Amino acid sequence: MRTDTEPLIRISEVSKQYRMGGETVHALADASLHVLPGDFVAIIGPSGSGKSTLMNVIGCLDTPTSGSYWLDGEEVSLLKENRLATIRNRKIGFIFQSFHLLAKLSALENVELPLIYRGVSTKLRKELAQEALDKVGLGDRVHHRPVELSGGQQQRVAIARALAGNPPILLADEPTGALDSKTSVEVMELIQDLNNQGHTIVLITHDLDVAEQAKRVVRIQDGRLYAEGGVQV
């Protein structure tokens, strides 16, 4: 894949090995992936295919054993923990399967969290968080705590949290995995909406129906990536 635009994500021949019970597991084997700005990539694969590992590597939660990973013009595969935290904070908006909201905090406070760690002033933080909640259609629910919200609403709070810091990439890990089919549709519509507004989205799922809503589908099998059609990328 060659274009004139610099890719946001450029993963080249990344491998990740774990030692589990004395055996070496090749969770990722020479995986390569380019994601351009404005792209919407779905990575699909069955459980055990290495997609969680890939998601951890893309999300800078884990570092690869070998290979290089350029994220928004920066080589991140060799960075130390603190730098990675900053990268996660500024470059990536996480959307998790089980929402991962903090139960003790209100919707607004949850959305504020990444901005707190970025050192944004209280006033600006509240504005940005409110803006993000408005964007996902929860502008009137800011003081509700996660338990007072439905699953779909919770996931929208989580999406607002991912949006609040305006990161270049939204990384969604099975965003509809814990939702019923009706709310799944709503959340996927929201994600497509965001892509239409210019957000770059990487979506990881095992569900073909979900994956097909992306612009591009990449399959992962035994730690190797294949473009739709079966060609290894």
Add this chain to the structure above:
Amino acid sequence: MNVWQGMKMAISSILANKLRTLLTMLGIIIGVTAVIALVSIGQGTTKAVTDQVQELGTDMLTVNIFGRGSDTSLSYEDAMKLAQTDGVASVAPASTQNSTVKHASTDEQVSIVGTNAAYADIRDYELLQGRFLSDVDLDYRLKVAVLGSVIAEELFGEANPVGDWITINGSRFKVVGLLQEKGSSMGGSNDELVLVPLSTAERVFRSVGVSTIYVQVEESDKIEQTVSTLEAQLTKLFRGNANAFTIFNQQELLETFSSISNTMAMALGGIAGISLLVGGIGIMNIMLVSVTERTREIGIRKAIGAKKRDILYQFLIEAVVLSGMGGLLGLGIGVGISQAASALLHIDVVYSVSVMVFAFGFSVIIGIVFGLFPANKAASLKPIDALRYE
């Protein structure tokens, strides 16, 4: 993330579990309460005692004569020669006997002190009625007596004793004066005594010489010097036997007393320190539980950009807020207990700001020391492991 943000987070997380918070703080609360209450009451008592000693006068020396061989006392004349010593203002030799004093049908066992006119000044007695002993009383061995306030009341009730007669050891004495109440100091009441001229006492009790000499020094800051001059002179009088007498110095008593109270303060500090240590271990324990309970929260925070330092601060601040709140509560309860003790037991309490600041500061330091390990444990969690934790 700034400290204020951390404080808000810590307080909300502490308030989320009130009973556990209270139980965790209990060790610190008890420790600080113990320090504040014991030190306040202890210092109050110390102050009361020092005040009493100081009331006796720091410019007074008491010379006790034990004698040498059969010679167990000093003659009045020899004792009065001490008045010529450098730095000595005046001297009141005294010879004390226990005897029965009678008036009408009442009789009382009381100390009869044979002394001279200087006694009142040196011992700081004030007259309420009549006059004190005079030199003429001693010269003519007059049978006159000055009564202490307690014995006067026991013998005469509310009536004015001056001008009346009492019987001491079979001899009739005329009461010429009544002393004002002085209260008690270390060594008992100062008002249960009858003062008579020393020469009269020697004759009535068939005793010779004095066993106690009260010495007033001219300047209290030169008291050490005067003591050594007196010692030299008395040693000469007893032909080199320095064990024949002791010179008792109020200043020395004060010093002894303050060293005792310092030792006690140190012991209290040790006990309180141990209690605070135990409290600190309690905090560490509960913080470790909290880190385990909140592993997923830590994972989420790290995933969205919290640095190791942010998590460390969050848990450290929480531990410090816990111990600091415990310290403040302990301060309040300690002051409350001191107030209650002062009201119920009628004792003085002295609050020492430095001790309060120290106790509070120490509890905060305990929070830091014992919070560091759990906080570091939380900060070192890997985000992927923490997120996966159920």
